[in-house]
Amino acid sequence: MAIQPSPTPPTDDIIDVLIIGAGPCGLAVASRLREETPSAIFTDEEHQRYHWIKRHTGRMALVQAHNRKNNSVRAEKYAPVSSSSSSSSSSSSSSAAGKPPQDESCPQPKPAGEKHESSSTCPNILVLDSTAPAWMEKWNRSFCTLQIPHLRSPMFFHVDPGDRDGMLAYARETCREEELWVINGCVGREVSKHKRKKMEKMRSKTCQIAIDERDRKDYFSPSTALFADYCASIVSRYGLDVSDQIIAQEVKDIKYACLPGSVHTGEPVFTVTTNKQFFHARAVVLAIGPGNTKNLPWPISPVESDGMCHSLDIRTFPSANVRQKIKARQETNVVVVGGGLSSAHVVDMAVRAGVSKVWYFTRGELKVKHFDIGLTWMGKFRNYEKAVFWSADSDDERLEMIKTARNGGSITPRMHKILKGHVSANRLAIHTHTTIASKQFDPSSHTWTLTTNPPAIQDFPADKIDYIYLATGVNSNAAELPLLRSMNADHPITIKQGLPCVTEDLMWKEDVPLFITGRMAALQLGPGAANLEGARVGAERVAWAMEGVLGRKGEGDEQGEENGVSRVDFCGLGNRFAGLDASSKRV
The missing domain is CATH 3.50.50.60 (FAD/NAD(P)-binding domain)
Incomplete structure (x- = not known):
């Protein structure tokens, strides 16, 4: 060693x-x-x-709105008014100019x-x-x-x-509003088609669109x-x-x-x-x-690491043996274990990569909600x-x-809709309240033999599983x-x-x-x-x-x-x- x-x-x-x-x-x-x-x-x-x-008390920086470049809202540093006459006159002059007294001890915003x-x-x-x-x-x-x-x-x-609304301002300033995904059915209401076309027409002329305060009530998620x-x-x-x-x-x-x-x-x-x-x-x-401690249902031996990994350990996708089978147009089967949003993305990746069938096992119900905690939070x-x-x-x-x-892992309605599409195409099988009871890996064929709990899973190829992904979170x-x-x-x-x-x-x-x-x-x-x-x-x-x-x-x-x-x-x-x-x- x-x-x-x-x-x-x-x-x-x-x-x-x-x-x-x-x-x-x-x-x-x-x-x-x-x-x-x-x-x-x-x-x-x-x-x-x-x-x-x-x-x-007295140390918190008070926020004073200022008109700045690109219409962004910034603030000047607050400094308490001194009781001395010189300080009062300085403070008065600053106030007359519409600005608070400046303090050079730290960088100004x-x-x-x-x-x-x-x-x-x-x-x-x-x-x-x-x-x-x-x-x-x-x-x-x-x-x-x-x-x-x-x-x-x-x-x-x-x-x-x-x-607080800096990302929204950044998206507007860089003309990247199209990268904002509307969180449907959350709060607010979607923009009508007529209004959307009007906004797109305005955007084509100029990127300097004033932010409508009513838009802040709607929820969007930014692109990666x-x-x-x-x-x-x-x-x-x-x-x-x-x-x-x-x-x-x-x-x-x-x-x-x-x-x-x-x-x-x-x-x-x-x-x-x-x-x-x-x-x-x-x-x-x-x-x-x-x-950095990953949640694993069982220890992964060095031999088993050729056919299984945690979602945080993915380096290439899909694995080499699965990629070879897909290229040779052979049948492939992948098992994904989890119940959160990461597991749903791994499922989607496997289907889009060409895996014949993905088997999605969740320990409990497949919970669908916009955020990992309730909207009230x-x-x-x-x-x-x-x-x-x-x-x-x-x-x-x-x-x-x-x-x-928190109530455990969950997926978003958008990802749930994608998964339902894969199920309709017979590329995905979702089994809730299902766990892997036993496993055995064959290094020569790079395949798994699994038994599940409950055992009766229709059409499940128990001895032909090519890879297992554990999207089980971190401790x-x-x-x-x-x-x-x-x-x-x-x-x-x-x-x-x-x-x-x-x-x-x-x-x-x-x-x-x-x-x-x-x-x-x-x-x-x-x-x-x-x-x-x-x-x-x-x-x-x-x-x-x-x-x-x-x-x-x-x-x-x-x-x-x-x-x-x-x-x-x-x-x-x-x-x-x-x-x-x-x-x-x-x-």
Whole structure:
């Protein structure tokens, strides 16, 4: 067995923020840390209800609409008015010009297409990813491998911290509205044929079409290519495309302790060990999604790997032996095990590739719905479900709500219609409540002999199965992730059914700035934690808490006053005009 090279020794260089994972969650955090005036993630009612935001009173960037290039909605950074006369005059002049006072401590937001300038006061960020030294590489590769033409999420779910409707604006600005797929029967109503023809006629004349606010009520899903290009524009806008910012290394361990024999012995820091070297960081963000442990109904031996694989391990499709049989016009049979959207795409790929018959086994019912969680959790007006979730008395109660909301894997109505077409053509057989009871692989013929439960499947060629695809998802268990072994031993926390009980700021502990985002933060973010919305909301919480971790937290008194702004006034509680002193009015 080859001996792995030992990691290079650690240095005294300490990174401000080390992000593990260059997928949507990692990109959401990195871009949010570069954005001083994020779009409104939470409504006024949510600000009033959830006390975790109170600790940051006076630090939230207020959004002020501005007319910008390409009619995009941006915002300027909010700076509190100083009590000094000089500051008052400066503030008054800025107000007279219609702009708030400027603060040069961090890059100001810029229109789409323009980059943020780097600043020494913003945290330096390093990203580690096991796939490639590039943003969204694993995400894009997975969508390409499974030939998924469009996302399942609606348009307002993305990782851009600057504009909630940024993807819609990007599609309009780049004249790519045709890549928006209408989610029929969800909300709103479809555009009539007459109106569609009129819109196409207008589009042929010019691409600068004003966005009708009524269109925002309709739900669309972007194409895979459009979403990839939009993420690339976010990377460019926030200056996250610098060389050596993303390193392709796999993290093996994370430790948090003081460094003996270092110039930084006074403060505990993270030591992140990869397969090649060590890194030190003040804060670490774990943005790996569900993790890398695949759900497999049984272990796959090296011999069996020639005739079976997990959907995440697909490199070429179909397999070599199936491709040869298709080319020779021989009968081919493929089994797909699963019940989610990935399994449906694998089925469709196999039929379109020329497989004679695909046998689709699902452990339960084949559930059909637009999103992987209920529409009440996915809509723009989902505050009620979130309020109930965040008001839960215990994590056990939240777990039950997560299970109810997700309710296992599901496929979209669009894919269900495609599958029904394959069934009608006798190219597909769907068997619900069916599992594989036993299996035997013949390496010489590259075929399987299977028995099923229940056993009576009409026309099933039990001894002539050419390949098995296991689209059975990925396991999310913080107690079993190898890179969290030291954290679980040195700084143990409660883990319920694989989900860590992190703080409201998504920190491992109050005094341990290891932030968890994505699916493993579901006990704080809710059932949508694994979606793009969870990535953006999680990044918002991380960014707020990061100011305190890196020593940039404002000093406020214990009565809720900070920078002269009352917590009650800031959160919109009570009568905000009650804070006005009549005796101090200027006449």
